[in-house]
Amino acid sequence: MSDKEKKIIKTIKIDVDKCNGCRACEMICSSFHAAPKYSSNNPARSRIRIIREPLRDLYLPVYAGEYTVAECAGRDKYTIDGKEYDECSFCRASCPSRDEFKEPDSGLPLKCDMCEGEDEPLCVKWCMHDALILEEREEEVEEQVEQEDLEIGLESLADKFGMDKIMDAVARMKEKD
Numbered sequence: 001m002s003d004k005e006k007k008i009i010k011t012i013k014i015d016v017d018k019c020n021g022c023r024a025c026e027m028i029c030s031s032f033h034a035a036p037k038y039s040s041n042n043p044a045r046s047r048i049r050i051i052r053e054p055l056r057d058l059y060l061p062v063y064a065g066e067y068t069v070a071e072c073a074g075r076d077k078y079t080i081d082g083k084e085y086d087e088c089s090f091c092r093a094s095c096p097s098r099d100e101f102k103e104p105d106s107g108l109p110l111k112c113d114m115c116e117g118e119d120e121p122l123c124v125k126w127c128m129h130d131a132l133i134l135e136e137r138e139e140e141v142e143e144q145v146e147q148e149d150l151e152i153g154l155e156s157l158a159d160k161f162g163m164d165k166i167m168d169a170v171a172r173m174k175e176k177d
């Protein structure tokens with residue numbers, strides 16, 4: 001049986017026109033997620049990445065989303081301001097067919113956690129150009145669904161990396177805390 005509970009759902013609205021590609025969001029995110037916190041700054045560890053086309057003055061923030069076990073069938077092409085992009089360029093998934101959104105040391109998938117424990121997502125706080133805006137709304141959610149999500153996520157990770165590697169990574173993270 002599942003219980004319903006009220007929860008504040010946080011989302012971040014992206015205004016692409018306001019982003020100037022400064023990458024402050026990548027910097028603070030990677031630093032916040034370093035172990036220990038703020039000890040290093042490696043953009044590959046960031047849960048947000050900026051697609052940058054300075055010559056076209058085009059900058060597009062993309063947040064790390066769900067992990068996927070296998071690559072999808074998406075092969076669409078987008079033409080933006082005269083330049084062609086693969087569908088994969090804008091994808092949020094940590095996917096086996098590309099390097100984006102993978103923890104550089106362990107290879108484990110990265111996903112935005114909204115800066116758990118902080119009052120406000122740090123990328124929002126550090127974006128001086130208001131390209132990232134936090135929005136909050138109250139929703140009733142099933143507690144059980146969250147548990148199921150966790151189990152599915154853990155199972156996928158175990159299939160991909162093996163349980164030993166995951167346990168090692170967790171142990172290492174705990175040591176560094």
Ligand code: SF4
Binds near residue numbers: 024126
């Ligand atoms: S901090 Fe803001 S303006 Fe700078 S790259 Fe990130 S989203 Fe764009």
Ligand code: SF4
Binds near residue numbers: 047113
């Ligand atoms: S909300 Fe936090 S975890 Fe998510 S991308 Fe922004 S800084 Fe990174």
